[in-house]
Amino acid sequence: MNATERVIREQFDFWRRAPKAAFTAEAGKAYAVVGCGTSVHVSKTVAAIMCHQGFDARPVTGNEWTRRPHDAMAASIKPDVLAFSRSGESSELVRAAIASRKAGLHVTGFTCTIDSSLARESSRFVYAQTHAEEDIVMTSAASLLLLMGMRFAGLNFDIDAAAKTAETTMKAFDAKLGNVLGERSHFVFLGGGPLYGIACEAGLKLQEMSLSQTEAHHPLEYRHGPVSLIDKSSFVTMLYHPDTLAEESLLTEELRAKGAFVVGFGGPGDLSFDLPADALTRGLIVLPALQMLGERRAQARGIDSAVPRHLTKVVRTA
Secondary structure, three states: OOHHHHHHHHOHHHHHHOOOOOOOOOOOOEEEEEEOOHHHHHHHHHHHHHHHOOOEEEEEEHHHHHHOHHHHOOOOOOOEEEEEEOOOOOHHHHHHHHHHHHOOOOEEEEEOOOOOHHHHHOOEEEEOOOOOOOOOOOOHHHHHHHHHHHHHOOOOOOHHHHHHHHHHHHHHHHHHHHHHOOOOOEEEEEEOOOHHHHHHHHHHHHHHHHOOOEEEEOHHHHHOOHHHHOOOOEEEEEEOOHHHHHHHHHHHHHHHHOOOEEEEEOOOOOEEEOOOOOHHHHHHHHHHHHHHHHHHHHHHOOOOOOOOOOOOOOOOOO
């Protein structure tokens, strides 16, 4: 077992130790939810949850927010900025925080590194400790940033129960992976609402850990062109939203008929796993299982995910 797998397996106690929200979103404010890499997929999920909770929130990448903020949000809107970064040192994210402060905007930083540039450049920050062995591939910290964002959005749920369900789901999925990955080489992740960001993050994890080509879509958008790629090499992960279970189940039937192997989280598939009914917490619960998919695919290809090609733990640019 390498360090990446160990961190995935041991992340749940860090969830339980993560601090409760010291402050939460405020009614009447708009929010720009900013991140880079994994953190921008966390931002997509957090923004969707915030909108569901009644707040105006829009996800945006770090450099886009620094360079083109008014393409993401009208110039007449003066949002609070939520900045997500594991290290707090990603150049694009730190620059976004600095530019926001210079523009007179309030910045809340979310990080797993308490003594960081983001912490210093934020108006206030939220911190949760991640696993000491976590290195380049972001797993435990991704879950923790998502958890912090969910709490900021005002979600109150039993973290012990969520961690237990997540660990059980991960182990059950992992026990099946050795028998189902086979020669599949085309990986698709589908999720709607707050699960779209999770689908994007699952695709990114599989890419960087195993050097595999992946794609992520909203479920019903998959019929509009991308479905042309489906064949017997396709491995599809459907992250079911309870509101759209019937239509997503129909899509699963269509993809299976075209040759795809489908894993259904929260609904039917060749492999199927039950999830809690609450769509707003499903992303956090399923994330470790999706991280394990990346690790098992890497192992199948003889790749050490602890040293992914061309990647560094922190992206620093001039």
